[in-house]
Amino acid sequence: MKRGTPMTTPDFRLARNPFGRLTFTGPDGAVHEGVIPVRAFPIAAPEEGVALVGAAGRELAWIDRIADLPGDTRALVEEELANREFIPEIRRITHVSSFATPSVWQVETDRGNTTLLLKGEEDIRQLSSTTLLIADGHGIQFLIRDLSALDKTSRKLLDRFL
Helix, strand or coil, X not given: CCCCXXXXXXXXXXXXXXXXXXXXXXXCCCEEXXXXXXXXXXXCCCCEEEEEECCCCCEEEEEEEHHHCCHHHHHHHHHHHHHHCCCCEEEEEEEECCCCCCEEEEEEECXXXXXXXXXXXXXXXXXXXCCEEEECCCCCEEEECCHHHCCHHHHHHHHCCC
16 A cells, blocks of 8 residues: 555455464465554554554555554554553653652553652653653653643642753
8 A cells, every 4th residue: 555545445454363463464465474563653643654564674554544444453453552562641740759860750640550760851851842751760651742731730740850
């Protein structure tokens, strides 16, 4: 499928093999095992622009919008993306151990409550005027999608580090 071409029905088929890996069957009947969906813009546009990449790293198909896929194919792509990607979204900052770094933060995320270690202010990256990506001292990336959606206490705590 060419990029930019609106997709109504994909010209490929996805399934799981007996080992749980994605199998891609193209319009020519060629079968590719170990296919991985990769988002083009995982934070800015997570539901748009997904490449299906073969085991050799070659793009096999392009999906303009995940929502346009048939239900069973969409479910496989979303499930595989969820298994590959782990970027908890911070909903609330409940406590920080210190306003100097390193500091330990208690946060509520879309995946539950957790603790993160902020080693330095440089570990907070501003992606846009409202979006932040925070690198935890253990290598986990945390996302704040919309600063204005945070409660007043969370914004106040965060402002001390920005």
